[in-house]
Amino acid sequence: MFSGYPSDTTDEQWSILEPLLTNNKTRPGRKIWRDRRDMVDAIFYINKTGCQWRQLPVDFPPWKSVYTCFQKWRNDGTWEKILQSLNEAVRLQEGREATPTYGILDSQSVKSSSPGEERAYDGNKKVKGRKRHIMVDVLGLLLAIFVHAANIHDTKAAHVVMEKGLASYPSLKAFCGDEGYRKTAEEAAEALGKELHISKRIRHDFVVLPKRWVVERSFAWLNGSRRLSKDFEAKTSSSEAMVQIAFARISLNKLKY
Numbered sequence: 001m002f003s004g005y006p007s008d009t010t011d012e013q014w015s016i017l018e019p020l021l022t023n024n025k026t027r028p029g030r031k032i033w034r035d036r037r038d039m040v041d042a043i044f045y046i047n048k049t050g051c052q053w054r055q056l057p058v059d060f061p062p063w064k065s066v067y068t069c070f071q072k073w074r075n076d077g078t079w080e081k082i083l084q085s086l087n088e089a090v091r092l093q094e095g096r097e098a099t100p101t102y103g104i105l106d107s108q109s110v111k112s113s114s115p116g117e118e119r120a121y122d123g124n125k126k127v128k129g130r131k132r133h134i135m136v137d138v139l140g141l142l143l144a145i146f147v148h149a150a151n152i153h154d155t156k157a158a159h160v161v162m163e164k165g166l167a168s169y170p171s172l173k174a175f176c177g178d179e180g181y182r183k184t185a186e187e188a189a190e191a192l193g194k195e196l197h198i199s200k201r202i203r204h205d206f207v208v209l210p211k212r213w214v215v216e217r218s219f220a221w222l223n224g225s226r227r228l229s230k231d232f233e234a235k236t237s238s239s240e241a242m243v244q245i246a247f248a249r250i251s252l253n254k255l256k257y
Contacts, residue, residue, distance in 0.1 A: 007048040008041045012257040020082045042066040047245045050226030074241040086251035087141045099171040100137035106215040107133040109150045116234035122150035135165045140218040142247040147239040159188035
């Protein structure tokens, strides 16, 4: 079955993704209505268009089956594994080492549409919802994501992002953040045996801050995924998975076939 949507994977892209997907184990007698490629294309469609699960077009598998697949891959770390593999491929294609040594931190406050977990008011940004706290490499590829209540300050949440980044990429030697990461975040980095470099803001004149523009561009890339225009997820783990899926699609599009 080929639905023909722009968000669908090409044959070349599917040849990369297929070996990275965990096997779907089903109960005896349970019918598998569609194959895994249809499931992936349906999830990419949700991520790209922002439609509700129940509003999936009829030429995709039933929405309950797709959602169950999304949950399974979210819970067993499949999306994270896919993202790591794609990041490695993009980095090698760009002539860099397979694993990064430098991580750049930043957060983005977004409105949430439903009363799910971890939801609060960010008095600085005047946003009621959650924060997407990310770490990217120098190419802007996602290394770690931590979604939390919007009222938690960056300095208090930074240690979780750094720990997640190091767990996935032990090769990381240092981090970079803006002036909002001073003190507590610097101490957290030191406790991990790493340095946190602070980019100072230059006032009066607009100047692109070294390295800082990379993570800002990464947030801009997410604008192409309508599911991420707000935080529509009830669980923060689903919010993190949706960001990982968006970056996986970005990395797939960067690869040359």
